[in-house]
Amino acid sequence: MPPIRPSRRPTRRHVLGASLAAGAALWLPARARAATPATLQLSWLHSVQFGGSYIALDRGYWTGAGLDVALLPGGPNAPVEPPVVAGTALVGISAADYTAAAVQQGAPFRIIGVAMQKNPFAIASLPANPVNTPADLLGKKIGMALANMPVLQALCTINGVDIAGIEVVPTQYDAAPLVQGQVDCLLCWATDLPVAMEVQGVPSVTMLLADFGYAVQSQNYIATEDSLANRRPELVALMRGELRGWTDYQADPAAAADLTLAMFPDAGLDRETQVLQAARQVPLMFSDLTAAHGFGWFTEDTVAANVDTLALLGKPVAPALWDRSILEEVHEKA
Numbered sequence: 597m598p599p600i601r602p603s604r605r606p607t608r609r610h611v612l613g614a615s616l617a618a619g620a621a622l623w624l625p626a627r628a629r630a631a632t633p634a635t636l637q638l639s640w641l642h643s644v645q646f647g648g649s650y651i652a653l654d655r656g657y658w659t660g661a662g663l664d665v666a667l668l669p670g671g672p673n674a675p676v677e678p679p680v681v682a683g684t685a686l687v688g689i690s691a692a693d694y695t696a697a698a699v700q701q702g703a704p705f706r707i708i709g710v711a712m713q714k715n716p717f718a719i720a721s722l723p724a725n726p727v728n729t730p731a732d733l734l735g736k737k738i739g740m741a742l743a744n745m746p747v748l749q750a751l752c753t754i755n756g757v758d759i760a761g762i763e764v765v766p767t768q769y770d771a772a773p774l775v776q777g778q779v780d781c782l783l784c785w786a787t788d789l790p791v792a793m794e795v796q797g798v799p800s801v802t803m804l805l806a807d808f809g810y811a812v813q814s815q816n817y818i819a820t821e822d823s824l825a826n827r828r829p830e831l832v833a834l835m836r837g838e839l840r841g842w843t844d845y846q847a848d849p850a851a852a853a854d855l856t857l858a859m860f861p862d863a864g865l866d867r868e869t870q871v872l873q874a875a876r877q878v879p880l881m882f883s884d885l886t887a888a889h890g891f892g893w894f895t896e897d898t899v900a901a902n903v904d905t906l907a908l909l910g911k912p913v914a915p916a917l918w919d920r921s922i923l924e925e926v927h928e929k930a
Contacts, residue, residue, distance in 0.1 A: 647852030652841030
């Protein structure tokens with residue numbers, strides 16, 4: 597069997613030095629410009645990972661609110677945090693550990709919404725030798741980037757597993773080492789390597805780290821304290837558009853995949869992968885909490901869990917990093 601390559605859209609933490617895909621250009625809507633420009637800085641290259649934002653743009657959810665939104669892709673050479681600090685992006689999409697690291701260096705960020713209610717990090721294995729719990733890692737070889745050792749250590753600490761009993765094998769972000777038997781499992785995102793395997797007919801077992809106490813939020817919305825103080829109407833309008841776009845995405849993920857392909861025909865995306873990724877993303881982004889309170893919601897308890905896990909990663913932050921006031925206004929008026 598030929599090597600199984602990953603989806604072309606792994607997260608930026610996994611691929612260092614990769615070139616930007618052909619379709620990763622600034623997306624500007626064809627409709628007339630609205631009065632107030634605002635940039636949403638995405639965390640990675642264009643794909644259905646950001647399908648709710650594409651729906652908001654395509655269906656005029658921002659222009660109808662007087663906001664002219666441009667979606668700027670991220671990538672290995674385009675980190676999220678600098679444009680948000682500089683004010684060239686009103687909001688960025690980042691993970692809590694990246695945000696915590698930036699705050700430690702003095703960045704004036706606040707997390708104003710949480711798109712992924714569950715962190716997408718997972719352990720992927722084969723059905724013949726499955727990893728269903730962290731304890732199953734003992735005695736096994738795990739393929740992963742060495743930069744993610746703190747993630748594995750945190751998972752082991754939370755679950756009382758001796759990391760010394762796990763053999764770490766440095767690998768590229770590719771499913772081939774697992775399929776070819778070089779390792780027993782892989783540390784990856786649940787929405788990419790397992791999807792790449794399924795598309796090529798290889799079943800896998802996926803264990804979400806979030807189901808075993810790894811509570812680092814991903815795909816968070818970050819803004820600066822200055823924007824919260826001085827650009828509040830734009831933040832509310834932008835987040836309200838996100839709410840509407842992602843609500844539509846939840847109702848029809850396949851339509852979000854089709855829209856992504858239509859908007860970025862040169863990005864090297866294929867429909868089967870995008871549709872499957874879209875479906876796999878739904879249970880990560882929507883939960884009992886969002887059903888009760890709305891898209892992007894977080895509570896004191898979910899913040900506390902994040903603070904605890906970030907401390908294990910060596911990135912301590914205070915609960916004040918999270919600011920729910922924009923969400924409260926969005927959901928009150930949505």
